[in-house]
Amino acid sequence: MSNHLFMHLDDYIQEAKYIEWDNLQPMVMEAGRNDEGWQLLPLTYTFEATFFEGSYKPESKFPMTWNEMIENPDPNIRAAASNARIENILGELADFEKDAPAFTEEELKRVAAKSYATRIALPEELRMDGQPPNLAMDLGDLSGISMAGDQEYTMIPTYNLSGGITANITTFAAINRNARHPDEAFKIIDYLLSPRVQQTSPIFQSGMQGMPVYVNIGDEDTPSSSKWSMNETHFKQIYEAQKHINVVKFGGPLDECLNNVLAGKDDELAEKSGHEQYVLMEMLLAES
Structure with a gap:
């Protein structure tokens, strides 16, 4: 534009x-x-959300920030937060007037490490592959959910760091x-x-x-x-x-960088990949 x-x-x-x-x-x-x-x-x-059986009704009130989700006593809310994609958690990715990321490297590493640590601490039924399903609002992603049928689901959207939806x-x-x-x-x-x-x-x-x-x-x-x-x-x-x-x-190379940020048990993986991808984001923005 x-x-x-x-x-x-x-x-x-x-x-x-x-x-x-x-x-x-x-x-x-x-x-x-x-x-x-x-x-x-x-x-x-599109935006992403985690789907639970309709019999589950969260007691907490939304919206809330991602940080509030990740610390919530309800394990389902923590699961929804830890399943989320980093780019949607962070929300704004760049300050285009400054040609710089809109968040610090330390914040990126913290989100990656906290998300992983929360996920591995969840009850076993919430750590199973693909459960609970975290889906984008897209017909392909939603194909396993009968949106028009009698079965009802409770949807918890991914809330970002500022308390809204990306x-x-x-x-x-x-x-x-x-x-x-x-x-x-x-x-x-x-x-x-x-x-x-x-x-x-x-x-x-x-x-x-x-x-x-x-x-x-x-x-x-x-x-x-x-x-x-x-x-x-x-x-x-x-x-x-x-x-x-x-x-x-609008999706772009910054999203791809964040998709490549990984985390592990000892935080070393989040430290290494977070630094590498953050530097790449700085380079991409400087060249834009």
């Missing part, structure tokens, strides 16, 4: 025929805007500044962002990763044929979780 590659879309948005702007996830949509206006329009995004944009639309037919290009974007297309189009259901930006996806008006159809319990949990989104980012 800062390199002026894309057209400003504000005027187009005001004249849109199908977009219901008030029903699009506000924090996610805001990520496509800078001081000059909207240039990118997110189409899909969302990751997986698909967005934009128009090149040199486009020969910008009006026609925006008609396609307008159509893609209509509620019914987001609910039912194969483009969204098998061609894109993540969940549509339509906030009511999965509600009672979602056609039963939609793969995003879900029962009322699951819809309410996802709808409420959206309200806690406070960090939105």
Whole structure:
């Protein structure tokens, strides 16, 4: 956006025929805007959550910070925290004005080591491979969860260090500044962002990763044929979780660096890999 590659879309948005702007996830949509206006329009995004049997109801109130989750007396909440991906725990990854990471190396190592230490101290049933399932809001990831069936799950989202949920944009639309037919290009974007297309189009259901930006996806008006159809319990949990989104980012090489941070019993692994990946992040940001 800062390199002026894309057209400003504000005027187009005001004249849109199908977009219901008030029903699009506000924090996610805001990520496509800078001081000059909207240039990118997110189409899909995801956040992660851990799923438990519906009979389990946590006594603690959410939202809470990741640090509060990792110290919570409820082992299920600690499991949800220790299963989370580091990039989603940290939330903001970079201060792009300073071309530097948004967190210290020590903080990165602490999160990696604490997450590992918490996970190996959990009750055995919470340490089993893939249990409890930590999933992204994506049809592929959710394939083992019957969102529309009678079985109900209790969902605990990953909360970041600042006490909100980190969302990751997986698909967005934009128009090149040199486009020969910008009006026609925006008609396609307008159509893609209509509620019914987001609910039912194969483009969204098998061609894109993540969940549509339509906030009511999965509600009672979602056609039963939609793969995003879900029962009322699951819809309410996802709808409420959206309200806690406070960090939105586009995936990139910084996420890959954090995926390579490892931890071990003696903390030496977290120390070594944390340092290596933090230095690599500094190099990538300095070159950006």
